[in-house]
Amino acid sequence: MARLFGTDGVRGLANRTLTVELAVSLAQAAAIVLGEESRKTGLRPKAVLARDPRVSGEFLSAAVAAGLASSGVDVFDAGVLPTPGAAFLTADINADFGVMISASHNEAPDNGIKIFARGGHKLEDSVEDKIQTAMMEPKLAPIGGAVGRITTFADAEDRYLVHLLRALPNRLEGLKVVLDCAHGAASAVSPDVFRDAGAEVIVIGADPDGMNINQGHGSTHLSALQAAVHEHRADLGIAHDGDADRCLAVDGNGAIVDGDHIMAILAIAAKERGELARNTLVATVMSNLGLRIAMKEAGIEMLETAVGDRYVLEKIREGGYTLGGEQSGHIIFSRWATTGDGVLTGLRLAAEIVRTGKTLAELASVMKVYPQVLINVAGVDKTRVDSDEELQAFVREAEAELGAKGRVLLRASGTENLVRVMVEASEEGAAQSWADRIARVVEKRLAF
Numbered sequence: 097m098a099r100l101f102g103t104d105g106v107r108g109l110a111n112r113t114l115t116v117e118l119a120v121s122l123a124q125a126a127a128i129v130l131g132e133e134s135r136k137t138g139l140r141p142k143a144v145l146a147r148d149p150r151v152s153g154e155f156l157s158a159a160v161a162a163g164l165a166s167s168g169v170d171v172f173d174a175g176v177l178p179t180p181g182a183a184f185l186t187a188d189i190n191a192d193f194g195v196m197i198s199a200s201h202n203e204a205p206d207n208g209i210k211i212f213a214r215g216g217h218k219l220e221d222s223v224e225d226k227i228q229t230a231m232m233e234p235k236l237a238p239i240g241g242a243v244g245r246i247t248t249f250a251d252a253e254d255r256y257l258v259h260l261l262r263a264l265p266n267r268l269e270g271l272k273v274v275l276d277c278a279h280g281a282a283s284a285v286s287p288d289v290f291r292d293a294g295a296e297v298i299v300i301g302a303d304p305d306g307m308n309i310n311q312g313h314g315s316t317h318l319s320a321l322q323a324a325v326h327e328h329r330a331d332l333g334i335a336h337d338g339d340a341d342r343c344l345a346v347d348g349n350g351a352i353v354d355g356d357h358i359m360a361i362l363a364i365a366a367k368e369r370g371e372l373a374r375n376t377l378v379a380t381v382m383s384n385l386g387l388r389i390a391m392k393e394a395g396i397e398m399l400e401t402a403v404g405d406r407y408v409l410e411k412i413r414e415g416g417y418t419l420g421g422e423q424s425g426h427i428i429f430s431r432w433a434t435t436g437d438g439v440l441t442g443l444r445l446a447a448e449i450v451r452t453g454k455t456l457a458e459l460a461s462v463m464k465v466y467p468q469v470l471i472n473v474a475g476v477d478k479t480r481v482d483s484d485e486e487l488q489a490f491v492r493e494a495e496a497e498l499g500a501k502g503r504v505l506l507r508a509s510g511t512e513n514l515v516r517v518m519v520e521a522s523e524e525g526a527a528q529s530w531a532d533r534i535a536r537v538v539e540k541r542l543a544f
Contacts, residue, residue, distance in 0.1 A: 100231075101224040103404050103510070105210035107199055112208065114161045114207055123163025123195070125230035129168055129223065130193040134212075140244065144212075146174040146182035146191065146252070147197035147264055148281040148339045151306030152202045156197050157500060160209065164195075165244035167236040174252035176304075178281045178340035180295040180437035181256040182214035187434065188255060190214075198281065198339035199331050201316050204307045216434040217413075218406050253285055254314030260289045260440055263432040265369070269294035273446055274333040274346075276321040277302040278314025282340035286439045293443060297327050310337065315344045315425055315438075322350040332456045334442035341405075342425035343438035345445060347456035355425040356387040360463040362427070364394050365448045366419055371431070372396065378411045378420030378428075380404070386504045390463040403510075405436050466501070467524035469515045469531040476542035478508035478515050487541045494519070494530045501528070513520055515542065 100106055106122060108114035128402060131141030143164055146155035148211050153176075161171045169192075174185060179196045186194030194212035202208075211227070213219050219227075277283040283302040290297045300320060301313030313320050315335040325333040325346050332353075333346035345353040359377060366372035376397045379387060381399075391398045401407040401417070405426040412420050412430050422426035426436030451458055481487070487506075494504050502521040509516055517535045521527035 097303055099341060100228045103406060105208045107206065107208035108110055109205055110156065110429040114156070114209070119156050119159035119202040119209060121231050122209060122227070123160040124167050124235045125227045125376050126195070127164055127167030127169045127444060128230045128233070128236060129226045130211070130213065131167070134192050137157055138259070138385060139166060140242075141192040142170040142172060142189070144172050144174060144182055144185045144194040144249065144393065146177040146185075146193045146194070148309060148410050149176050149279070149304035149306060150199070150207060150309045150338070151194055152207045153197045154205055156209070160195055160197065161246050165246050167244065168242055169244040171244060171246045172249040172252075173246060174249040176281055177252055177256065178285065178437070178439060178478065179210065179438065180435050181252070181285065182431050183212050184256055184259055184433065185249070185252055185433045186212050186214070189217040190258070195252050197341070200339050200536040201310055201314065201337040203311060204309050204436065210432070218409060218435065257285055257289050257292065259291060259432075260443060263429070263440055264293055264443050264447055265296040268450055271446055271450055272296040272298070272330045274298045274300065274321060274328060274330045275325045275442075276300050276301070276313050276324070276333065276335040277340075278310050278336050278338050279304040279308045279311065280314065280336060281337035282336045282439055285337060286340065286442070289439060289443065290446070295446065298324060298330060300324050303485075314338065315342045318344065318346060318352055321346050322352075326350050332446065335446070336438040336442075337425075340438040341436040342443070343427060343441035344425045345377040345442070345456065347460060349414060349457055350456060353456060353460050355421055355423045356384045356429060356465075357382075357460045358389045358425070358427055358441060359421050360387055360420070361448060361459045362444055363391065363396055363419055364462060365451075366440070367394065367396060371418060373416055373418040376415070378408050378416050378417050380408060380422050381505055381507070382518070384468060385466040385501075386464045394462070409435065413536070430489070457481075466520045466522060467527045468520045469524070469537045471531050472509075472514045473517060473535050473538045474512075474514040475544070476538060476540070477544055478513060480542050481508045481515050481538075482540045488538055490534060490537050494534060498526065498530065504530070505539070506534065
């Protein structure tokens with residue numbers, strides 16, 4: 097049987113691959129595996145349930161709630177809320193687990209089911225495998241008073257908002273910010289919390305109708321935010337994605353400030369505050385070389401992980417680190433969150449502008465972006481990418497010529513039959529030349 101879980105839950109085209117039947121079965125299996133601890137003590141398990149505003153989230157949320165309640169789990173339905181909010185509430189009420197219905201930055205026809213373990217943490221692969229196995233086994237079928245209850249989590253958003261304000265190191269008076277909520281899950285809570293923190297707020301992309309999520313707005317479509325920042329002469333713009341676990345920014349000049357820049361700014365700020373555990377930032381291998389150089393110059397160690405925020409989270413938990421993230425804008429503050437939190441990231445970034453009195457452009461200038469060329473080589477045997485000695489020797493030759501101001505990353509795609517060739521250099525021409533040459537060697541050496 098093919099593995100059901102992907103890198104971030106179970107995803108698919110809603111009502112085609114991600115069906116009501118699948119949602120019910122997945123919920124029933126999660127109840128078996130994740131509710132076991134409470135059942136052993138004679139307690140009824142409880143779960144937090146939330147969704148983003150895409151239209152299919154309504155029936156999928158109902159299906160998950162039915163599957164859980166029919167398995168003897170009490171469901172606290174938080175309605176529309178960011179993914180990090182669902183994770184926070186799972187820990188806040190000591191629920192056995194949490195479920196988030198979202199396809200993140202994808203458009204409305206897609207959807208997904210993310211499951212959090214106790215404490216709001218992402219599931220380990222082994223636990224996901226247990227849940228998938230349980231889908232094929234007999235279901236729990238309590239009767240009478242043993243069935244679960246479905247309750248509206250009336251103060252879910254307020255609890256999350258208060259939590260975000262507690263994580264803010266200083267207030268935001270005097271700051272004008274544009275928020276692009278991607279017509280997504282942060283459309284209510286993000287404007288509210290920025291206003292409560294003292295900022296002057298202009299809001300765009302905050303009119304979800306079930307179908308417009310991530311359309312022309314949000315972290316994958318920054319032109320609307322750039323235009324709004326220019327129009328309103330704002331200090332900065334913050335863009336979330338559909339479930340608000342990401343944050344990208346735009347400075348007062350309209351320049352994009354990506355996740356690498358944000359990590360550089362916040363890592364240096366955390367070091368100055370004495371909040372950067374082990375003086376270390378955790379990022380993926382895809383972060384720009386400029387981030388590595390900026391961290392070295394700031395006296396901060398940088399650890400690398402495989403691509404994916406779950407791997408950043410794993411490294412943070414293993415080493416007890418406090419800050420990590422991805423170029424895409426998944427930024428993780430382990431003191432305050434168990435997953436990437438786009439609203440919290442935006443707040444902390446805004447707070448640093450106020451604290452330092454610098455513009456976002458000035459803060460972002462700590463990191464120089466090195467030209468990065470990425471080539472996807474399809475139709476090759478990706479399983480041999482690490483073992484072909486001639487290919488690896490050519491990569492070493494490129495690295496030697498590029499020196500400390502360049503980098504080569506050669507990796508097999510985890511989801512597609514291709515090899516990714518990424519080269520960074522101080523000059524774009526050098527990066528492009530080496531990427532082209534390495535791609536040709538990949539095609540030759542790894543041909544079937």
